[in-house]
Amino acid sequence: MNRYLKLVHMEVHRFRWVLAALMGLTAILQISSLLWIVKRELKLRAEQKLRDLVADSFSVPPPENLTFEWAMYNMQFWFILPILISISVLVVYILLIWYRDWLGRSTFIYRLLMLPSARCQLYWAKITAILLFVFVMISYQLALLSVEHFIFNLAVPADSREESHIVDAIKANPALNTLIPRRFEQFLYSYGLGTLAVLVIFTTLLFERSYRRVGILYGLLYLAGCSLVVFLAISTTTSGLRGYLYPGELFVIIIAVCIAVAIASIWLGLRLIKRKISV
Amino acid sequence: MQTSEGWSEVAFNNRDPVYLQVVRHFKERIATGHLQAGQIIPSRRELGSLMKINPNTAQKAYKEMEEQQLIITEGNSPSRITDDAKVLEQVRAELLGEAVHAFVASVRKIDVPIEELLQLVKQQFEESGGGA
């Protein structure tokens, strides 16, 4: 257990700069675009006010007060961009977390496979690290959101701003809405499927690392097989069996299939790393 | 340690057993007076690293020398060269005998009368500072 935690710590330690860079990038892009949008809007409003004064027209009603929700809605592109970059980097790292140990002048995999602790800990440490990175990034995004809210309040004068709840801000932005589902069921679906995908990809990689060229074929077949099973489970339950079963039962079937695929992937992955892997 | 010099310069040949070459090196050092009767010799490990040989080989050489009564090991005390003058004299005689044997074998090929040969040897021996 202790060594497992040490392995997790090592994996996090090796990725720390990338994680820090992603966090930095997200903060810079989101905060600067927020400031830019707010400043532009305030400037526009000031000009409008001036024009209204000159025209001396009372017909135009004063614009609504600004909310954080409004800002979220209006800065979608620059807000989503760093999130997409982070997601892509993490997806690529699902591959690299294994391959980096084989690549380069120092092939660390020799050492890792020769650790006296059971080899499955290596597998668990890597999957834990990936999940940890994902949740760290999400919590960071949530924390950053509060910071952005605070910055928004500083940038916008109190008389042209209206308080809004952070949940409404999340709702206003489709990216956040997907990343941070408010229903537990939805959360389970998104992150459960994501974890499942990582497990299946791990097994595919381990096939390749164990049997090399032939392994690519085995791996891709396995990947295709798993995708098909999960896809069939989801599509037949939502269309074919819909009339016969209650939604609760359909949900159970999908969950059962996913758990079966997950267990198969873990079992195969552990077996490969224990007996078949090659440096 | 007084024994450290002269050990590492030994050039072994690859075809004779290394442990016998080590034994021979000891005999040469005894014959030349580098090793005195009763002098303490390096431990097996020390000898291994001094002569760049494997400790097993050093062990084997010491065993051989013990059998030839060249060295004495009592209990846990370090091994030392024997005090037995007879054995030491024998070493000297053995090395001398071997050298002469080799010399004779190589000059045998040349047809030379023994008087002339002895004369030549005597001359060379004196010229090279003899008597040592």
Next chain:
Amino acid sequence: MIEVADIRKRYLLRQVLKGVSFTAEKGQITCLIGVNGAGKSTVLKAIMGLTPIGGGAIRIDGRPPGPDLYEKVTFVPDHLTMPAGMRLSEALTFMEDFYDSWNKERARDLMQFFSLEHSERIGSLSKGTAAKFNLLLGLGQDSNYILLDEPFSGIDLFSRETITEVFTSDLIDGRGVLLTTHEIGEMEHLIDKAVMLRDGIVTRSFDVEDMRSGEGKSVIDVMREVYRG
């Protein structure tokens, strides 16, 4: 004793090991000799469970390798296998964290003996220094056996001399050593036993001193017979 019995290994269509058998005793230095590509490294990797074998068996002290394999047997590959960004001190901590058999004091002494700098990074070590540190990682464990893949290959003369010193010291004494080489060179006098590998099989396996006293042949003489004959 490490016992390798009739092990086989195939890479796709190429049969690399065609039934390799030999033993390496504790307290002896056994040298696995063969030209490049003869399968020497594969044998070591197979013993360490770093590559699966297609047949045959490996026994360590009479038993198949168990979970304590990596505490009892250490492997020094032909290159340093620590991440390039790691400092030497971090690598030592890593070893201490994961191995019960890690001997901290010995590692510290060896750092001094090899004049290695704790703050240096793995990636910035010269070839000779990297070889020394690699050896340190292997010797730092209190293991019964140590396997070394080409410990003298591609490093400068002085590093070679330092490493040779290790083989004649008490660091090795009492352990079983199995090393590979493609040129016997300066190791001729260091080894107890030679095992010659050619085209995936063991062609000769002998005690080097017995060979010298019995047949008057050096290891190189036998190598000539094996590889030229």
